[in-house]
Amino acid sequence: MTGGAGAALALAIPFLAVPGIWLARRRPNVREAVTFLAAVSLCGLVMSLAPAVLCGERPAIDLFEMLPGLSVALKVEPLGWLFAAVASSLWVVSTFYSAGYLRGNDEGHQTRFFACFALSLGAAVGVAFAGNLLTLFLFYELLTLVTWPLVTHHGTEEAKRGGRVYLGLLVGTSVLFLLPAIVATWVIAGTLEFAADGILAGKLDASSAAVLLALFMFGIGKAALMPFHRWLPAAMVAPTPVSALLHAVAVVKAGAFCVIKVVVGVFGIETLAGLGGAAWLTAVAGFTLIAASVVALRADNLKRRLAYSTVSQLAYVTMAASLLTPLAVMGAALHLVAHAFGKITLFFAAGSIYTAAHKTAVSELDGIGRVMPWTMGAFAIGALSMIGLPPAAGFLSKWFILSGAMSAADWLAVAVLAVSTLLNAGYYLPIVFRAFFVAPGTPSAGVREAPLAMVASQVVTAGACVALFAFPGPVIGFARAVAGG
Amino acid sequence: MLLAHLPILIVVLPLVAAPLVVLVRHGGVGWAVALGVSAASTAMSVAVLAEVPGTGVLSYAIGSWEPPWGIEYRIDAGNALVALLVSAVATIVLPAAKRTVLLEVGADREYLFYALFLLCLCGLLGIALTGDAFNVFVFLEISSLATYALIALGRDRRALTAAYQYLLLGTIGATLYVIGVGLLYLVTGTLNFADMAQRLPAVVDRRPVIAGLAFITVGMGLKAAIFPLHAWLPNAYAHAPSAVSAFLAATATKVSLYVMMRVYYSVIGAPTAFGAEPTGAILMALSIAALLVGSGAAIVQRDLRLMLAFSSVGQIGYITLGISLASAAGMTAAMAHLINHGLTKGALFLLVAGVALRLGGTRFEQIAGLGRTMPITSFAIVIGGLSLIGVPGTAGFASKWALVVAAIGAGLWWVAAIVLASSLLALAYVWKFVEAAYLSAPPAGAPARGEAPADVTVPALVLTAAVVAFGLHATPVLEASSRAASAFLRGWP
Amino acid sequence: MTTLGHLGYWATVALLMTGLYIVIARGHLVKKLVGLGLFQSSVYLLYIVPGKLVGGTSPIVDQGARVYSNPLPHVLILTAIVVGVATLAVGLALAVRIREAYGTVEEDEILAADDHDG
Structure with missing residues (x-):
């Protein structure tokens, strides 16, 4: 089987x-x-593509022509492979978790849930392996549409409202900004194929580059750049497995992935750096980073806190990409992976707490670590990864982003990173502290660990966080390939 | 031999069949004849379309009276495509018509329905294929008179008032068109489009030409329901028999739009119509108003059919917007949307026909929980809705893409922005349906889970499948549209 | 050409506007159709008047006749008249059916009844 057919x-x-x-x-x-x-066969298949991709092969296949001169085409390159690998391996884990969660909470419409879940993964793989912007857009929109039934899963008024915000913002930004950006790229460059050094070299002046970049960056609503971030907290009305895999991994990572892909594969780092059109993006991403952290600091609802933390962590990726140095782009790619494993662990833990103790607020978590040690232990590792402390994967990616910022001599970015690390610590460590070291206010009788399937899942993802820190070699290899070195 | 007479056979066949159906006075026979004729017309349209590849023009002199004295049928890649759309949609709609007509119109008048349907088909095909300005008027009235009667056969008494209203406005439109043609005739002395195009440049006094252009624009604008001349459309589509809604929504306004394209580009010529005169600017302003008002009005409707009808007003705006850009790219987009929207609306109205058949109505409180009561139909309506929004992977995306490329190519960024912003209005009304269908409980007394009968559902699903197929692989439609566009722009020398 | 020379056009415009006014201003469905008939008949004039040439003969090919009237407008308008009659017939039939269904042919009463239906 050739690589293209594998994709x-x-x-x-x-x-x-x-x-x-x-x-x-x-x-x-x-x-x-x-x-x-x-999930297993998808994961295995993606893994089997790894050696070829690492060796510099780029398996590609043209599926069919969609518009004259524009095909739906797949092409596996390192960043896409990383995204697909993360999404598919976490799909395996979250299948266990979902089964435990849905049964533990007696959720309805389970078949619809699993079907839409599979469709979402398919769309995510499509985004990851997209060979051109049109294919990317096709699967990007599909991903929005097939996750909507998952967001509104409960069918309540609240779910309906959340679904409207979700769809309105994601489709709205993609249609209003992303689509014109893609059409403009097509008109200007005459091609939509991604290329290692961009396709817009020598075809733009500085001001139109800035406008086009703005259209792309705000158009990729899934990257949750402020002020178009509100869909992400709105999506938290979904059952927790959805929040975990989709709104911590597949959907938001599709956004972060698109950001890196557009900066690297459409504009080209050097072209964009030469035009100087990305400085504003560093500022906007930096603002999003800090502002979202501040909101997270004040949120008492655990899932809401995690959601704003995601907004903030996505801004790391965007900011790193905007620094336009190979080191920072490498950091962005690594962060895509590291954040996925960390955040899914945190969401898994939130879902376990809800299933076992029916608690959703941070202020209710006093002493819960004593009855749910595995869950809160996993949570602690996820939290360390978010803050960027060893021995968790988040440390690596932050290290590279910071190095990138320093090598670009962008002191604003360095300052933002420093402040945000403090803020991250500020809203994660108190949870861990409460869980283990504060005595429970009211004795919560009968609270036990969550079902085995759920506990096992979060232990696996937490373990992966540590493993990524301990054995970062392969992932760094891919990240280096993303940055073109 | 037979091939040479195809242009006229396409039109004559339904014309001859209609009175035969009346004579036989049998509903089933009428239906079979109508279906057979439509299928034959489709096959002949395909053959004709294949005959006019690229640059060719097929000319047919009726009764061997040489043009410009006799009536000429003149076919190029542009109108062959329109004829194919009309006959193909008729062929797909008719199988679904059998059951709904029997229910909505009644067995005693069934055969009359099919006679009228054939006349309507004949008129629409005639408008598309003729090369004679006055002949267009005649066919316009043949199709219109049949349409008024067809609409009046609708399920409740509001169909009568809708038909009457359409009769008034339709007649005014057709009369204004014929006045415009008269003015052009006065200065050129010919009614043959191609001949007229040749003589017009030599006309010294331009004022009658401009007046003629204006009259034709308003007249055809009325028939095509261009904003603000759309008042007749929502009620007519909403209250007509289901099969008629589906057929008309897909074809009737499209044929009038075709006449506008023909007159602007092939007869008056783009330099006059869009260069010297502000047709483009006026049309663009009206199109944009249509996009916003039509889609906006669709959001607040409380009946699914009315919602779709108002959405048509908005979607027609995309087509006229493409015409107003006065470029090959714009015309390609217009033709592509003409076809894609025809398919999409045909599918949607047929699906809604199935809904009406099972639930007895299409008001939003009646269709609550449709996702549970009629899962397949409901899902297909969502797909059609996505095409109205222009989501990639549906036919609507391909034409919207072409339109945005044309607008940006012409440097009209703000037009592209409005086109895309109006998609969000479409998103709002489509999502109103989705929430009603999937997030509301079915009303008390709703029928058990099940689809409409297969003869209604299958044709609807065929059209829905076409919407997806032409969305994922839009090249054939866009290439045919591009050939049509260049045929229009080249004119008939 | 003088103002008088344009007489035919003036008559056309007058008929056109009178007809259109009646269609818009009258609420009675049959009166509207009368207006519509007037509106259409303006076209007949528009076509036929220029067909007649002063001093021209009937359009019969004959020795000596050099100038003759154009027969084509008559043919066209014959068709248009047929169309007009058919339209009027359908319109009147609809008016009859509307009266049967609503018990009135006044537009505002019909609209009120429709509003009542919701």
């Missing part, structure tokens, strides 16, 4: 799983087995 097959697997999930709708165990099988 096409990887894209097809989640979509093929949907009929299987639907057919097995009356038998939950079979249904989850189908999802698990799809």
